[in-house]
Amino acid sequence: MKKYFVIGNPIDHSLSPKLHNYWLKENKIDAIYHKKKINQKDLQTTILEIKEKKTGGINVTVPFKKSVIPYLDKLSPEAEQTQSVNTIILNDNILVGHNTDISGFTKAIKDLSFNIEGKKIFILGAGGVVPSIIFALNKMNVSEIIISNRTRQKADDLKSQFKIINVIDWGNIPKFDMIINATSLGLNNEALNLNFSEVGDNKLFYDVIYNPSETSFLKEGKKLGNQSENGKLMFIYQALEAFKIWHGIEPEINTDILKLLEND
Ligand code: ATR
Secondary structure, three states: OEEEEEOOOOOOOOOOOHHEEEHHHHHOOOOOEEEOOOOOOHHHHHHHHHOOOOOOOEEOOOOOOOOOOOOOEEEEEEHHHOOOOOOOEEEEEEEEEEEEHHHHHHHHHOOOOOOOOEEEEEOOOOOHHHHHHHHHHOOOOEEEEEEEEOOOOHHHHHHOOOEEEEEEEEOOOHHHOOOEEEOOOOOOOOOOOOOEEEEEEEEEEEOOOOOOOOOHHHHHHHHOOOOOEEEEHHHHHHHHHHHHHHHHOOOOOOOHHHHHOOOO
């Protein structure tokens, strides 16, 4: 039986095994998907197990999306441009790194009744998933991307990677059409401590977090009369793309799948 893994640290929270194992069963594929907590020093050995065919493929999450790159032979253009890999496969004995967070985010946004073209986007945070979000937003022809991160240097580093973004100090809230919480604040029900009272209504509040399903950031946006959306579909779509890459099958998204990710 082929084994697949999601690697990260921490990894306990990952719901990827639920999703992939459901789809593996549905599609009668003789394989199993586990989560594996690893340290940086184990990274190379873990990746090489794909080459040795002990592992069928690997999903990568925080904090290894960039640090896996030196151990791969080739990157997809999206992974190359974001310097972020979340899916690894062996193709003709070549280890290839893909980035499915980009299409995950793009598809999730396209499912919403919110036309993003020409819109002004404000991103909170500068962590692992932000390069993929910037890349996707840029492809969707937004008019402006503004980033703010508690540690300003990390946002400035992103600016050297993506010249198109503007960086502002943490605590400032510019005018925007869509705001994205890409920080980890909210995972444990913490509030962001930012003042949204001047924001107004009819904007889109988007949280990358999907568990809890409604963070205080989303609650606050909604209270002010804004549309709100969590990161559940983004998560499902990135997994769907990874599944397609590994198994050549587009799995189904149904109500069972949506339920699978609740109450965890
Ligand atoms: P990583 O930084 O390892 O990629 P991540 O979960 O992808 O991890 O990113 C965490 C994000 O949440 C970062 O933008 C982080 O800000 P810092 O760069 O300043 O650490 C942000 N974050 C975490 N706790 C926060 C807090 N209490 N206030 C504001 N931002 C916070």
